Amino acid sequence: MKKLSIAIASIFLIGATAFAQELIPDQNEKGKWGYVDANGKKVINYDYTEASAFIDGRAKVRKGNKWGYINPQGKEVIKIKYSEMKAWNGTYCKVAEGGSFDDGVLSGEKWGYINRSGDVIIPAEYDEIGVFTDGIAFIRKGDKYGYINDSYKIFIPCEFNAVGSFNKEGFCWVNKGGSFEKESPSKISGGKFGVYNLRGEEIVPVEYASIGTFTPWVYHWSKEELDKKEFYTKMIIQEAGTKRILVKSSIDRTKFSKIEMPINTDFFVSKKDDTTKNGVISAYGEVLIPADKFYCAFGPEEGIAPVIPKKDKGYNYYDISAKMLLYKNNVADTYSFQDGVAIQAEDLKASKGKTSKRQWYLVDKSGACISSKYSTIMPRKNDTYLVQIEDNSWGLIDAKGNEIIAPKYNKILPLSEGLLAARESENDKFGFIDLTGKYIIKPTFNSVYSFKHGYATVKTDNGWGIIDTTGKEIIPCQWNSLKFITQDNPQTQWVQKENNGPWICLDFATAKPLFDKGYANVANFNYAFEGIAFVWDNNNKVGVIDTTGKEIIPCSLTSYDLAKSAYEMMLKRGKIIWTKTDSYRFDLMHNDKRNSYQLTDRIHSSMWDY
Helix, strand or coil: CHHHHHHHHHHHHHHHHHHHHHCEEEECCCCCEEEECCCCCEEEEEEECEECCCECCEEEEEECCEEEEECCCCCEEEEEEECEEEEEECCEEEEEECCEEECCEEECCEEEEEECCCCEEEEEEECEECCCECCEEEEEECCEEEEEECCCCEEEEEEECEECECCCCCEEEEEECCEECCCCCCEEECCEEEEEECCCCEEEEEEECEEEEEEEEECCCCHHHHHCCCHHHHHHHHHCCCCEEEEEEECCCECCCECCCCCCCCEEEECCCCCCCEEEECCCCCEEECCCCCCEECCCECCEEEEECCCCCCEEEEECCCCEECCCCCECEECCCECCEEEEEEEECCCCCCCCEEEEEEECCCCCECCCCECEECCCECCEEEEECCCCCEEEEECCCCEEEEEEECEECCCECCEEEEECCCCCCEEEECCCCCEEEEEEECEECCCECCEEEEEECCEEEEEECCCCEEEEEEECEECCCCCCCCCEEEEECCCCCCEEEEECCCCCECCCCCECEECCCCCCCCCEEEEECCCCCEEEEECCCCEEEEEEECCHHHHHHHHHHHHHHCCCCCCHHHHHHHHHHCCHHHHCCCCCCCCCHHHCCC
């Protein structure tokens, strides 16, 4: 009997839907709308200012300035009371109540959500509800903001003067009590900041004048500083790793901005707008360092945070789990821990008439010094550190502070592929030593670069060439200049015989030219795309060639970026031939000056196509 009832109900529903679809909106002589059947017979009275077709047994209608839905019998299934009804999002519809129209524009309305039965899901009491993005949307009531999810639940209360947008890690900043700046109307200042996650959990309590995350700070030598350095000192700086420490990076206070999290998910918090006296809170809401404990707390790594306990009073380390400083007295300088080891410095008291000196050493997580003290310790590279003593001699220590190579070399480059370029005095030649200090490649070179991709670029009295790890010359040392190898198992090598002369491509295995033509400048094969190289002619025009020297694109484009875009287009379109005419048109297409012309401008003839 139950099955029969369901069947009858289904037939009735199908019949009603079919009937509804036969009803046609119709307008009478007074401009009112109703519905007629296929024969033109009135079925629903002409009571509506606007009427739409029936879909799934319901039709959207308007009376005056109010919208709702009716069924085929003309009965309201969703009350005609809404100032506006947006398109349905599945089973939900964004609706507006109240407000007034001025020249057809609605203002002063309140927004909410209903379901297909007309039940209120979110009361129409919000001045604004944003577009759903990744399942969430902001809400605004008056000048207060919050967030709802796609289950139409408010998971961040609508009580904040400004909110950010959720970042990919699922965090969003909020502000209570702040105000927008006159000069930047979207930027909030003052008030208190906090952080919420996508579960609606308050990760950082809304009680801080400034918040943010931590960004790696690395000392970058300026070009001017490097240019003052001797050639190999500059090379050591460029090849060594970097001393780093995680420094504070404040949030962008522009409404709906995202929290940048480049390194980890710890937050810095401060009750001061200038971020001093800051603490650290984890992504789980755990207070790692209270906000009023230190003048400055840097980002923790491996459970330990470098800190400045008092302004201009040196550095220390704070052990997060032990909740204590490592040292009784502060030190002159320090960096973040890496695999349980950190580089640290102390200042020596200067004797009369002399400047103070700084000594560097390694420490472990207990704060114990685990190495000798040096005038310089370069940042870590391949688990080793280059060190320098007062007479400027260089050596190498490991990550446990053990001296691997005693500081006796005039110059030594960082460890690379198991070998180090070194010379014992300024008048000696360079060779390559292993970690025992033994010369694996005899010191016979005037100048060298470290091994990369299994090969090193070296210079003798006869010129530049390339050797392998046994010291064998792969590319004979007879060239004025050559391009550095940029990949494993190289097949080609660009060389230049004379200064400002053409670049020639050699077969890497035979060191013989692959083709005759040379170029004013070149980029290595496979640098940007497999099997091709970008080349420049004497007029600084760029083209593309393959390993046989065939021109895929003639040297006719005005920049590398244009040539790269042109080759990408060739690949995408399966284009085989590229002419100078193609380059001319491609240059025009990407010419900013040409693209800036207005409709009424006079365009110079050089800006026109053929």
